[in-house]
Each structure stands twice: as C-alpha cells, then as structure tokens.
Amino acid sequence: MSLGEKTLSFVETRMLHWPDSMFTYLKEDQILFSSDAFGEHLASSERFDDEVNQDVLMYEATKYYANILTLYSPLVKKLIKQVQDMHLPIKMIAPDHGIIWRKNPEKILEAYSRWCVNEGNGKALVIYDSMWHSTEMMAKSIAAGLLDKGINYKLVNLQVNHRSNVMCDVLEASAIILGCPTLNNGMLPRMAGFLMYMRGLRPTNKIGAAFGSFGWSGEAVKLMNTAMKEMNFTLVHKGLKVQYVPEHGHLEECVELGHTVGQALLDIKEGKEVEAVI
Ligand SMILES: Cc1cc2nc3c(=O)[nH]c(=O)nc-3n(C[C@H](O)[C@H](O)[C@H](O)COP(=O)(O)O)c2cc1C
CATH class of the missing domain: 3.40.50.360 (Flavodoxin domain)
Structure with a gap:
C-alpha cells in the first residue's frame, strides 16, 4: 500500500497471538511493526534495545514468549521462514509491547527461531x-x-x-x-x-x-x-x-x-x- 512517500506491506500473522494479528513492513525505513511478536511486558521510559539492561530485556522477551506464544510455536516457525524467504532488510523491529529493537533486531529473531523448535538446553x-x-x-x-x-x-x-x-x-x-x-x-x-x-x-x-x-x-x-x-x-x-x-x-x-x-x-x-x- 502506497502512502505517497512511504510504502507499507502486510503479512498476516493470525493467532500470534490474536486472530487479527498482522505484521506491517515500512519499506523506505526498513521497519517491521511486528504486532504481538518479538515484544515483552516491559514498561520503561527507555524505548530502544540499546538503552536497557540486556539481561533484563532477554529475560522479559523469554517470559513473553514462554507465557504467551509457546502454544503457537508451530505458527512462529512458519512465520520466521516466511519472513526469511521475503528477504526484507530489517533495520528495526517495533512490537506492540515493550522495547523497540534497533541495535540488534537479529538477537530476537534468533531467539524466536530457537524457541519455536523446542530444542531443549539439556537442563x-x-x-x-x-x-x-x-x-x-x-x-x-x-x-x-x-x-x-x-x-x-x-x-x-x-x-x-x-x-x-x-x-x-x-x-x-x-x-x-x-x-x-x-x-x-x-x-x-x-x-x-x-x-x-x-x-x-x-x-x-x-x-x-x-x-x-x-x-x-x-x-x-x-x-x-x-x-x-x-x-x-x-x-x-x-x-x-x-x-x-x-x-x-x-x-x-x-x-x-x-x-x-x-x-x-x-x-x-x-x-x-x-x-x-x-
Ligand atoms: C489436610 C491434609 C490432607 C491429606 N490428605 C492425604 C490424602 O488424601 N492421601 C494421602 O495419602 N495423604 C494425605 N495427606 C498426608 C500427606 O500427603 C503427608 O503428610 C505427606 O508426607 C506430606 O508431604 P510434605 O512433607 O512434602 O508436605 C494429607 C495431609 C494433610 C495435612
């Protein structure tokens, strides 16, 4: 969808974790608005991943996935592949909840790729x-x-x-x-x-x-x-x-x-x- 100077693309992400969830990609700025994926229940005055404590951030991201998305892991797996296949350059991931990933969006993508296949850490x-x-x-x-x-x-x-x-x-x-x-x-x-x-x-x-x-x-x-x-x-x-x-x-x-x-x-x-x- 063209907004004039900006172009939006949409990827349906049904049941992640709501029936009408959807990703929106802003082409010119390479921002993925990821709805309920890649977020945390972390409220802070800081807005970006490089501004917060990394351990707290990853703990909260883990907690969000574990308590909200675990049951949708098969859908997450499909979605990650779909996004990879689209070869979208992603500079920033902006979820509905929590911190915006601008320094290291790969970090949360990598974590989701791991969590959705339930590999197990041997523990x-x-x-x-x-x-x-x-x-x-x-x-x-x-x-x-x-x-x-x-x-x-x-x-x-x-x-x-x-x-x-x-x-x-x-x-x-x-x-x-x-x-x-x-x-x-x-x-x-x-x-x-x-x-x-x-x-x-x-x-x-x-x-x-x-x-x-x-x-x-x-x-x-x-x-x-x-x-x-x-x-x-x-x-x-x-x-x-x-x-x-x-x-x-x-x-x-x-x-x-x-x-x-x-x-x-x-x-x-x-x-x-x-x-x-x-
Ligand atoms: C209110 C109450 C109800 C209990 N009901 C049962 C029961 O239905 N069947 C049973 O085998 N033991 C029952 N027990 C015994 C406990 O399972 C037992 O004391 C056990 O050793 C407690 O283990 P814990 O030290 O890990 O708490 C009951 C104990 C209490 C206090």
Missing part, C-alpha cells in the same frame, strides 16, 4: 511443592542424582516461584521432574494450578518424571504422571512415592530417579532414542 527442572518438607527432601536427592550424571538442574519451589517465571525455565528445559505430596486424594492446589497453566501452553519435547510424599492413599504422583502424558512428555520413570518422611533408603531411590532422568538426557544428547516406561 532438568525439579519443580515441587511441599507442606512439611518430605517432598522437598526428595527433590534435593533427585537433584543430587542429576548432578552425579553431570546434568545441570534447577530446583523450583512453587511456593516462592510464580508460574509465569517457572515457564521461562520450562521453555528451554529438556526434562521436567514434578514433585508434590498428596492432599485430599489429589495434588496441592499450587501444583494443580501450575499443571493446568503449563498444559494450556503446550510445551513439547520434554522428558518427564514425578515424585511425592504421601500418608495413606498417595494419588498425587499418578495425577502428575497423567498430566505429563497428556502433554506428550516422555516419562522415563514410573514415579516415586514415599510414605511420610523419607528415610535413607528412600532418598537413595530419589538419587536413582535423578540418575535415570540424567541418563535419558545424556542419551538424547548422543542422538539415541529414549523410550517412555509408562
């Missing part, structure tokens, strides 16, 4: 909640098992980590290990809520395992396994339940679980096929 997340620390003890022993295998991990206590921050780590993690005690024949509400949220965002390509302490019926592990299977995670362990406070032998089983997940990640790194056990 494991141990995400848990616990009332009286039994499940937490298990989490720490599982982490020790991962470390034995040389796997980088992060322990994430849902009591002090908001689900939207946890999703930043989920985005690139290769394994998700979930821990929760049983409460009223179910999971603790924070874990149930987190799983509901994560399921909606449809992360893919993850190794999974579950664990938790219980008193008499112990349903939580099965429920976490079911949720992960629904997300097509590859479960490499049948799940570990410990009645009340774990003793030394139980913690050794937790270390073993860490070894199992760690070995699966090493196998993937070597290009081997990893099979689900349940």
